[in-house]
Amino acid sequence: MEAATRGCQCHALRAQDERYKRLGEIIAQYAGQPGALIPVLHHAQEVFGYLPHDVQVLVAEGLDVPLSEVDGVITFYSLFTSEPRGKYKIGICLGTACYVKGAAAVLEELKKQVGVDIGKTSADGLFTLEVTRCVGACGLAPVMTIGDDVYGRLTPEDVAGILDKYIQAEKNGKA
Amino acid sequence: MVLVKKNAHLMPLVGTRTNEQKGAKEMVTLTIDGQKVTVPANSTVLEAAEAAGIHIPTLCYLKDVSQTGSCRVCVVEIGGRLQASCVFPVSEGMEVKTNTPLVRESRRTTVELMLSNHPQDCLTCLRNQNCELQKLSHELNIREVRFEGARSSFPLDTSSPAIARDPNKCILCRRCISVCSEIQGVNILAARERGFETVVSPAWQEQLANTACTNCGQCVLVCPVGALVEKDDTEKVWKALADPDTHVVVQTAPAVRVTLGEEFGLEPGTIVTGKMVTALRRLGFDAVFDTDFTADLTIIEEANELLQRLENGGKLPMITSCSPGWIKFIEHQFPAYLDHLSTCKSPQQMFGALAKTYYPEKAGLDPGKIVTVSIMPCTAKKFEAERPEMQSSGYQDVDIVLTVREFARMIKEAGIDFINLADGEYDAPMGISTGAGVIFGATGGVMEAALRTAYEVVTEESLDKLDFTEVRGLEGIKEASVNLNGTVLKVAVAHGLGNARKLMELIQQGKAEYHFIEIMACPGGCIGGGGQPIPTNTDIRRQRMAGIYAADKDMPLRKSHENPAIKVLYDEFLREPLGEKSHELLHTHYVPRLKYSEVEHPEAKEETKRGTAS
Ligand code: SF4
Ligand code: SF4
Ligand code: SF4
Ligand code: FES
Numbered sequence: 001m002e003a004a005t006r007g008c009q010c011h012a013l014r015a016q017d018e019r020y021k022r023l024g025e026i027i028a029q030y031a032g033q034p035g036a037l038i039p040v041l042h043h044a045q046e047v048f049g050y051l052p053h054d055v056q057v058l059v060a061e062g063l064d065v066p067l068s069e070v071d072g073v074i075t076f077y078s079l080f081t082s083e084p085r086g087k088y089k090i091g092i093c094l095g096t097a098c099y100v101k102g103a104a105a106v107l108e109e110l111k112k113q114v115g116v117d118i119g120k121t122s123a124d125g126l127f128t129l130e131v132t133r134c135v136g137a138c139g140l141a142p143v144m145t146i147g148d149d150v151y152g153r154l155t156p157e158d159v160a161g162i163l164d165k166y167i168q169a170e171k172n173g174k175a
Numbered sequence: 176m177v178l179v180k181k182n183a184h185l186m187p188l189v190g191t192r193t194n195e196q197k198g199a200k201e202m203v204t205l206t207i208d209g210q211k212v213t214v215p216a217n218s219t220v221l222e223a224a225e226a227a228g229i230h231i232p233t234l235c236y237l238k239d240v241s242q243t244g245s246c247r248v249c250v251v252e253i254g255g256r257l258q259a260s261c262v263f264p265v266s267e268g269m270e271v272k273t274n275t276p277l278v279r280e281s282r283r284t285t286v287e288l289m290l291s292n293h294p295q296d297c298l299t300c301l302r303n304q305n306c307e308l309q310k311l312s313h314e315l316n317i318r319e320v321r322f323e324g325a326r327s328s329f330p331l332d333t334s335s336p337a338i339a340r341d342p343n344k345c346i347l348c349r350r351c352i353s354v355c356s357e358i359q360g361v362n363i364l365a366a367r368e369r370g371f372e373t374v375v376s377p378a379w380q381e382q383l384a385n386t387a388c389t390n391c392g393q394c395v396l397v398c399p400v401g402a403l404v405e406k407d408d409t410e411k412v413w414k415a416l417a418d419p420d421t422h423v424v425v426q427t428a429p430a431v432r433v434t435l436g437e438e439f440g441l442e443p444g445t446i447v448t449g450k451m452v453t454a455l456r457r458l459g460f461d462a463v464f465d466t467d468f469t470a471d472l473t474i475i476e477e478a479n480e481l482l483q484r485l486e487n488g489g490k491l492p493m494i495t496s497c498s499p500g501w502i503k504f505i506e507h508q509f510p511a512y513l514d515h516l517s518t519c520k521s522p523q524q525m526f527g528a529l530a531k532t533y534y535p536e537k538a539g540l541d542p543g544k545i546v547t548v549s550i551m552p553c554t555a556k557k558f559e560a561e562r563p564e565m566q567s568s569g570y571q572d573v574d575i576v577l578t579v580r581e582f583a584r585m586i587k588e589a590g591i592d593f594i595n596l597a598d599g600e601y602d603a604p605m606g607i608s609t610g611a612g613v614i615f616g617a618t619g620g621v622m623e624a625a626l627r628t629a630y631e632v633v634t635e636e637s638l639d640k641l642d643f644t645e646v647r648g649l650e651g652i653k654e655a656s657v658n659l660n661g662t663v664l665k666v667a668v669a670h671g672l673g674n675a676r677k678l679m680e681l682i683q684q685g686k687a688e689y690h691f692i693e694i695m696a697c698p699g700g701c702i703g704g705g706g707q708p709i710p711t712n713t714d715i716r717r718q719r720m721a722g723i724y725a726a727d728k729d730m731p732l733r734k735s736h737e738n739p740a741i742k743v744l745y746d747e748f749l750r751e752p753l754g755e756k757s758h759e760l761l762h763t764h765y766v767p768r769l770k771y772s773e774v775e776h777p778e779a780k781e782e783t784k785r786g787t788a789s
Binding site for chain 2: 053060066068069070072082
C-alpha cells in the first residue's frame with residue numbers, strides 16, 4: 001500500500017526495540033478482557049515512561065478500543081502522560097495559600113527560566129514543569145518541589161539560583 | 176414472482192432502547208404529579224411522563240441516539256431527591272414530581288451554569304432560532320445568569336471542507352460522541368481532559384480534516400447547539416450569481432425535494448419539487464437541472480458494470496459508490512477492499528463532469544464560464560466535490576455544494592415566500608428524470624433502481640411489479656434475491672456506517688455471499704443525510720421516505736433505461752455504457768487512507784503481532 005512504501009523507518013527501529021516487544025506481551029495478556037485499557041496504559045507507561053502517540057495506537061489496535069477513547073482516558077487521568085518526562089519534575093503549588101503568597105509570579109519566572117509551558121519538558125530533558133495540588137506545607141507558601149526536594153517562601157528571584165544547582169549537578173555528573 | 180427470499184433482519188437501525196426490543200411485557204403503575212400512569216416496566220421516568228402527557232425538559236437526551244444522563248436538565252423529584260428522569264427507571268408505586276421549587280431551581284441553576292460558560296453569540300450563530308439551549312433557557316424562563324465564570328477559549332476547527340467545530344459553544348452533551356461511535360462506528364469524537372478543560376474533540380486535539388472523519392454530518396444533526404455546523408458556502412454562491420460573466424448551473428439531489436419544505440414549516444415528506452425549481456430561478460440560476468438525471472445515468476453505468484463483473488468473473492460483491500461518506504469510510508477503514516467499489520462516480524459528480532462538457536457543447540457555452548452548484552442533503556458532498564479525482568472535465572466538476580440548510584437560508588435571505596411559490600419545471604435535457612432517480616434518496620433506492628433496470632435488460636421482459644419492497648425501510652441491513660433468467664442475484668443493502676462495517680466484516684470473513692451491495696453512510700439514506708433540516712430523527716426519516724416513494728409513484732417513467740434524455744445523451748455524446756467517454760468522465764478510482772493520522776496502522780498491527788508471538 002501507498003503508506004507502507006513511504007519510507008518510514010520507525011517500523012525497523014521498533015522491531016529492535018525491547019520496549020515494543022514488552023508492549024506486545026502486555027497487550028496480549030489483557031486483550032479481550034473487559035476494563036483492560038487502564039491497566040494496559042499503566043504498564044505501557046511503566047515501560048516507556050510516557051505514552052507516545054504510536055504506543056497509543058498500538059494499544060488501541062491491540063485492545064480493539066477506539067483511539068479517541070484511549071486519548072480520552074489518558075487525558076482524563078492525571079497519572080497518565082503523553083509527554084516525555086524530564087529527569088526532574090518541578091511541581092509548583094497553586095493551592096490557595098501559595099496562590100495568595102504569590103505563586104503565580106513564581107510560576108511565570110519558572111516558565112521563563114525552564115523555557116516551557118506547564119506540562120512540558122525542557123529541551124535538554126532535565127525539567128518537566130507541572131502544577132501540583134497542595135503538598136501540605138502551607139506554612140512555607142509559596143512552595144515548589146523539584147524531584148524529592150521541597151523549596152518554600154519562594155520569590156521569583158530565587159528561581160534561577162535553585163534551577164542552576166540542578167544544571168550544575170548534571171554537568172558535573174556527566175564530566 | 177421476482178423476489179425469492181424475504182429480507183433478513185440483521186441489525187436494528189439505531190440503539191436498542193425501544194420497548195419492543197427490550198422484550199418487556201410487564202407493566203407498572205406510578206404517579207406523576209398526582210396522575211396515575213401505567214407503562215412497561217423497563218421505561219424511564221421520562222418515557223412515563225411523556226406517556227402521561229407531561230413535558231420534562233431535556234438537553235443531552237436524544238431518543239434513539241443518546242442517553243448519557245450527563246446534563247441533569249431533566250431532573251424530577253422522587254422520594255424527596257432529585258433524579259435524572261431520562262435514565263431513572265420506573266417502579267411500581269413510584270411517586271414523581273416534575274414541577275416543584277427544588278426541581279425548578281435545580282434545572283435553572285444547571286442551565287445558568289452552562290450559560291455562564293457559553294459565548295452569547297445567538298444573533299450571529301448558525302443555530303439562531305433552532306438551538307436547543309436557546310429554547311431551553313427561554314422555556315425555563317431564565318432572564319439573568321447569576322454566575323460569572325471563566326470562559327473556555329478553544330481554537331475553532333475549520334479544517335474540514337464539510338464541518339466546522341466551535342468547542343466554545345459545546346455544552347458537553349455527548350450526543351455527537353454517541354452518534355459517531357455507536358451508530359456510525361467511526362469513533363472520531365470523544366471527551367478529553369477533565370473539569371473545566373473538558374473538550375469534545377478528535378483524539379490528540381487533531382483537526383477534523385486530518386482524521387478518519389467521513390464528513391457524514393450525523394454529529395451536526397444531533398448537536399443541540401452551534402458547536403458542530405456545516406461549513407457555510409452560501410457567500411460563494413451569491414458571488415457566482417452576481418457575476419454577469421458566469422453561467423451558473425444548479426442540480427438538486429433526489430432527497431432534497433421531500434425535506435426542503437421543513438425549513439418553511441411544512442410536514443416532513445412534503446414534496447416541494449416545483450417550488451424548489453421556482454425558488455432556484457428566482458435566486459438567479461441560469462439553468463435548473465436535476466441530479467436525478469445523472470442518478471438514472473448512474474444506474475445505466477452501474478448495472479452494466481455489475482453485469483460485466485458477473486460475466487467476466489470480476490470482483491464481487493460489487494458495492495455502490497454514490498455516498499461520499501461511505502467512500503471515505505472504506506478508504507480509511509478497509510483500504511484493502513477498494514476494488515469492491517463500483518468505479519461509477521456519484522450522481523453529483525457525473526452531473527458536474529457533464530455540466531462542463533456535454534452541456535456547454537450542446538448549448539454553445541464556454542465551459543470555463545460555467546459554475547456548477549449542487550443542492551445536497553449531505554455534508555460529505557462538499558468534500559467529494561473537492562477531491563482531486565473530480566476534475567475530469569478539465570475544471571473542478573462541481574464548484575460549490577450547499578446543504579439543504581444553507582439553501583433554505585439563501586431563500587430566506589432573498590425574501591422569497593417559498594410556501595406560496597408556483598410550481599416550476601426543470602430545464603431540459605439534464606432536468607429530465609425517472610422515478611428510479613428519485614428513490615436514490617432513500618436507503619435501498621439505488622438497489623431498487625438498479626434491479627428495475629438489470630432485470631429488464633437481462634431478461635428482456637418487462638417487470639410487472641416495480642416495487643422491490645424487500646429493500647425498502649429502516650432495517651439496518653436488508654437482503655433480497657432476484658432471479659435473472661435462472662441466475663439468482665443476491666443483494667444486500669446497508670445504511671448507517673455501523674451497519675456498513677458489519678457487512679464489510681462479513682466480506683472480510685468471506686461470509687458475504689452477495690453479488691451486489693448498496694451502502695449509504697447515513698441512517699435512512701440521503702433523506703437522513705447530514706445536510707438535512709434539523710431535527711432529523713427516526714420518525715422524520717420515515718415521513719421523508721414516504722415522500723420519496725410517493726414522488727416515485729408520481730413519475731410517468733420509473734425505470735432509468737426509459738429516460739429519453741439519457742438515451743439521447745448516449746446517442747449524441749457518450750456512445751455506449753462503459754465506453755471510452757464514460758470512463759473518462761463518469762468513472763473514478765479510490766485512494767487508500769490511514770486509519771489514524773500520523774501513524775500507519777497496518778504496520779502497528781504487525782508490531783503488536785510480533786510482540787505477541789514471541
Ligand atoms: S449555540 Fe445556541 S445559545 Fe449558543 S450562541 Fe448559538 S444560538 Fe446562542
Ligand atoms: S462527520 Fe460523521 S464521522 Fe465525522 S465526526 Fe461527525 S459523525 Fe463522526
Ligand atoms: S459538540 Fe454538540 S453534540 Fe457534541 S457534545 Fe458538544 S454540544 Fe453536544
Ligand atoms: S436530559 Fe437527562 S440528564 Fe440530560
